[in-house]
Amino acid sequence: MADICSIRPANDAAAIELSGWCRAMLADIPRNHSLVSDLYASAATRLAVGSAIADVRCVLFFGHGNPGSLGTPDAALIDTLNIGNAGGAIFIAMACSSASALGPDAIQQGVESYLGFNGPFAWILGDPDDQFRRAIFSGISLLTGGGSIRNALEAMQFGFDGADTYYRNAQAGRKSNSTLGQLTAFYNRHHLVLLGNQAATL
Amino acid sequence: MGQFSFQPEESQPPKRQPSQSALRLDPMKDAHQNILEHLKAWMANHPEPDRPMLSMANLGVYSPRELCDAVERRSETGQFLESLILFGASARADGLQGVLKSFVQENEDSAGLSSSISTVSS
Numbered sequence: 001m002a003d004i005c006s007i008r009p010a011n012d013a014a015a016i017e018l019s020g021w022c023r024a025m026l027a028d029i030p031r032n033h034s035l036v037s038d039l040y041a042s043a044a045t046r047l048a049v050g051s052a053i054a055d056v057r058c059v060l061f062f063g064h065g066n067p068g069s070l071g072t073p074d075a076a077l078i079d080t081l082n083i084g085n086a087g088g089a090i091f092i093a094m095a096c097s098s099a100s101a102l103g104p105d106a107i108q109q110g111v112e113s114y115l116g117f118n119g120p121f122a123w124i125l126g127d128p129d130d131q132f133r134r135a136i137f138s139g140i141s142l143l144t145g146g147g148s149i150r151n152a153l154e155a156m157q158f159g160f161d162g163a164d165t166y167y168r169n170a171q172a173g174r175k176s177n178s179t180l181g182q183l184t185a186f187y188n189r190h191h192l193v194l195l196g197n198q199a200a201t202l
Numbered sequence: 203m204g205q206f207s208f209q210p211e212e213s214q215p216p217k218r219q220p221s222q223s224a225l226r227l228d229p230m231k232d233a234h235q236n237i238l239e240h241l242k243a244w245m246a247n248h249p250e251p252d253r254p255m256l257s258m259a260n261l262g263v264y265s266p267r268e269l270c271d272a273v274e275r276r277s278e279t280g281q282f283l284e285s286l287i288l289f290g291a292s293a294r295a296d297g298l299q300g301v302l303k304s305f306v307q308e309n310e311d312s313a314g315l316s317s318s319i320s321t322v323s324s
Contacts, residue, residue: 096260183290
């Protein structure tokens, strides 16, 4: 089974930003892992995605999400009809809400582990303090470096805790937008969940 | 979502004008109205109220003014922002009042700076 497939539709400002985070992470994947496909922007069609997630060890999705699907509500790229293609894979969805319905469905259909948010995923636009991207990056780096998906979850939670603290302290210094930064970090921290096999590794 | 309570504060003379309405919750108003009022004060003091600042992975990007409008209209984004505030408030010792207070106060310095720059330039 090949290693990693990334999907980053980049279909609006928020998704473009997430796509950039993903691209930066892909550049840091250790050489003992291979990137099989990187479906970016218009290349991320439902057909291409359904095919790409088959027979890979890890799927990285960075874009919009809903409880039952990934992609936009009117153009789902992954839902109950094709999530089973990723059977046996570790699925990481950096998107809103998909761990609440699609995640359990994925595990039911044979996906080994599903890491994602069971509520909206939000951050300060542009991540000017590099708090949110760093939290996500730390988890994926641990996984590609040989850790388990549980280690990845904990690293991301630790990262969001750090962002929470950073913005809480910034509030004391009256830094603009720090309250939203603290609230979103705290919310993300508590809505990031891991389903399925906690010990899975790449 | 999280629990919160309205805790009337002892009345204190306001130190600075922008935060006068931000220092306490109005027990006669519900959470939505309190949140909206404080967010409006935050937006009014914000140095860049029309610049997009919050990204959500299913709702797009929003400026402070758009966030206030969304809360006022109780759109999906507005409801999410309210839940974000209430969720955060449930974990803080000072509750909703503390969250809303920090929203408004965080811009006081920049608002003061802006006004002093205006004064100098005029």
